[in-house]
Amino acid sequence: MKLSVLVLDGVFDTGLTVLLDTFSTANELAATQTSAPPPFEVKLVGVRKRIRTAQGFSIEVESADTVHRSDWVIVPALNAKQPEPLTEALARRDVRKAITHLQTWRAEGIGMAAACIGTFLLAEAGVLDHGEATTTWSLAPFFRQRYPTVKLDDSRMIVASHGVVTAGAAMGHLDLALWLLKQTSPELATLVARFMLIDTRASQAHYIIPDYLAHADPLIERFERWARDNLSKGFSLKGASEALSVGTRTLQRRTEAVLGKSPLTFFQDLRIERAQQLVSVGVGMEKIASEVGYADTATLRTLLRRRLGRGVRELRAEIR
Structure with missing residues (x-):
């Protein structure tokens, strides 16, 4: 060749x-x-x-x-x-x-x-x-x-x-x-x-750092701050839009254009990032699930494995 x-x-x-x-x-x-x-x-x-x-x-x-x-x-x-x-x-x-x-x-x-x-x-x-x-x-x-x-x-x-x-x-x-x-x-x-x-x-x-990407656009940066403050409450496109004083379509279009994903997907990225941080320092799964807005640990465990390719045990083992 x-x-x-x-x-x-x-x-x-x-x-x-x-x-x-x-x-x-x-x-x-x-x-x-x-x-x-x-x-x-x-x-x-x-x-x-x-x-x-x-x-x-x-x-x-x-x-x-x-x-x-x-x-x-x-x-x-x-x-x-x-x-x-x-x-x-x-x-x-x-x-x-x-x-x-x-x-x-x-x-x-x-x-x-x-x-x-x-x-x-x-x-x-x-x-x-x-x-x-x-x-x-x-x-x-x-x-x-x-x-x-x-x-x-x-x-x-x-x-x-x-x-x-x-x-x-x-x-x-x-x-x-x-x-x-x-x-x-x-x-x-x-x-x-x-x-x-x-x-x-x-x-x-x-390897992606969500808040680094958010800084590429003023609206997305504001959305990222709102999302982190509301991880435990769950996502609402209407609630986010009202808090940011923009229309739901505007927020939807801007996140798609800047991040290539929907507001909900970006919100979930932040949930996963926060959950991963807490797992790495040994916080219990029930507390983590509550902090990132999941009703049960089973759903969170499944999501972590699907998104990161590793389960809770593997994530904790990596830090040791």
Whole structure:
């Protein structure tokens, strides 16, 4: 498999090296099992001859014009963690030139892959329009506002659709690399994962911090404060709307637009987050259920396992 990694100034060093180290390890392990050529041919390409990473390292890269012989183009993240610096980065001349290349390569049928902030470049190029995708959960509200035609599911770690694959936050570069390995050899991917102690994750939902997302919008921030104050009372869309002095449709539309979920689902996210915190410090289940608005512990236990993939015993064991 021929892979071209598109690198630009300010690339997130960890994301780039994770990709390169994973494919390099795959080639080394494959060589111990067969005399065939290495399964992965990886090269760094860019719109300049030399780029400087976010940590200041200088790297020489090949011309982007050589990509036409590749099976996949991989876009690692830029090191921009907030909307304003990311907006500035996306407007840079070298980034706009790279986006033009992405559009050309997509039209030629080359596979497209990106992780974390790299997904924004695919979205800018229109590669993700009307398709499914994921991105770093921390910038999901900004992504939804900027690219409303993309069907974003930021709870998922990997989304693959029609020759395009996107991965979630920072260390999602690992999940992306393993996904690409599996396309060539599931057995080799498993070997690499065990050799490098990599645990793949189907979801990044467990890592999402609800109140961090709420700060992306003034109304949602107010709703989040109201919700935390009313966890034990249960959810009422009418009650929340009246308390915030907005219409129910306004609150519904805004939470869908910013968070990609209904007010009730966000309220339940906060319940789960609070319940998980209380479980971790040893609070009894009856008290927890009462504090987060559940009439019985059985319902709460079931919800915790369904949403987190772990039961109360496992959650408490993780803290020990």
